[in-house]
Amino acid sequence: SSPKTLPSLPIDEKMILTSNGMLELTALPKKVAIIGGGVIGVEWASLLNDFGVDVTIVEFLDQLVINESQSIARELQKQLENRGIHIQLGAKVEQATIKNKQVALTIAEQTDPLIVDKVMVAIGRQPNVEAIGLQNTSIKYSAKGITHNAFYQTTEDHIYAIGDVIDTLQLAHVAMKEGIIAVEHMAGLPVAPLNYNDVPRCTYTDPEIASVGYTSSNYPQDRDVKIGRFNFNANAKAIILGDTAGFVEVLRDVVTDDIIGVSIIGAHATDMIAEMSDAMYLDASATEIGDAVHPHPSLSEAIQEATLDNPPR
Known part of the structure; x- marks a missing residue:
């Protein structure tokens, strides 16, 4: 696949770049605007922030990582903003003007342009189906x-x-x-x-995001679903590690006790999701996961606690 582009932001891979151009940079810019708050956008924002770059995410929709639940997206936004990343939601970039080795972005309904050293367009990827025969x-x-x-x-x-x-x-x-x-x-x-519903989805930000199955924002409304939740600030291992941001959400079908979805945001979320991906693949019930002994102290106890929240009637 290759990066998607926008007509209003012509790519030159020097000032206005895709992820391909970003990987070719030999020096870090001081200020970067990332257009798009999906997986690619937030991962790059997290990475660049770790390197000391002043980052602004400009997202057209009203939440980050639109395929995740609203609760996960809100927590991610809070954690990224706590790190100093600027986030503009519901914002449309209308024009980019390059002058004096900087880019001025005109954003709809904003008086002043956003001036940065580099612009990264991160609105997804498209399949390479042309020119391959x-x-x-x-x-x-x-x-x-x-x-x-x-x-x-x-x-x-x-x-x-x-x-x-x-x-x-x-x-x-x-x-x-x-x-x-x-x-x-x-x-x-x-x-x-x-079965793509059993496939874990991972976002490598800090904190990490991992999910499998439905989320608390898109589960079938004709099913009786309970959502169990456990925060990492009550987990002993997270406290020991000094990284207590985030939580685990487990969606349980009340009638069948099936696990129909899990979302995690927090340290090592992409490692932890494997247990619940396996559980869904093997058709384990929420009760079975909750009854299984989990090691203490471990982050995996948060999964156990979330399955025991809202237990079957």
Whole structure:
């Protein structure tokens, strides 16, 4: 895949850059505006802030990381702002003017421009379906990606497509699993399609975000769902580590006791989510996770406590 761009922000990879250009920088700018508050945008903001760069995130929507729950997004915004990162939500960039080795961004309904040394456009990635020879095949595709079946077989059955070039989660571990399924299908081995609802989603900010399944903002409203929550400021290991920001949310179907979603924001969230991804894959109930002995002191106890919050009736 390749970075998406905006007509109002012509990319030169010198002053207005994509993630590709940012990786080629040989010196840190003093001030950077990141256009886009999705996963790529917040990860870069967190990284650059660690390096001492003055960062402003400009996001058109009314929350960061729109695919996560509102509670997770609010906590992330709070933690990033506590670190000194500036965040503008509901903000539309209309124009960029380069002058005196700086960029002045005109933002709708704002009198003064935002003046920075570099602008990074981070509004997502698009599949590379053009100029790779697809026009010489009968493979069906669109701007969203290549058409495929459950085993990643395209409309030319001897050609398979996986990863960012298809319309699935753009995550390395997803592409790896898709590749395994595709190769096993090629070899004629019995293989089950991937259930994307069981796939963990990870955002490598500080604090980290990890989730699997539904969130507290998008679960089916026709299901009776209880949301258990536990804050890391009451977790012994988090206190020992001196990093108590964040919480765990567990969504439980009241009727079946199934775990239908988990969201974590906090230290080592991307490591902790594996337990709940496995639990959903193995169809473990919230009660079973809550009853299982978790080591003390450990961050994983926050997962146990969240599953025990709002226990089954």
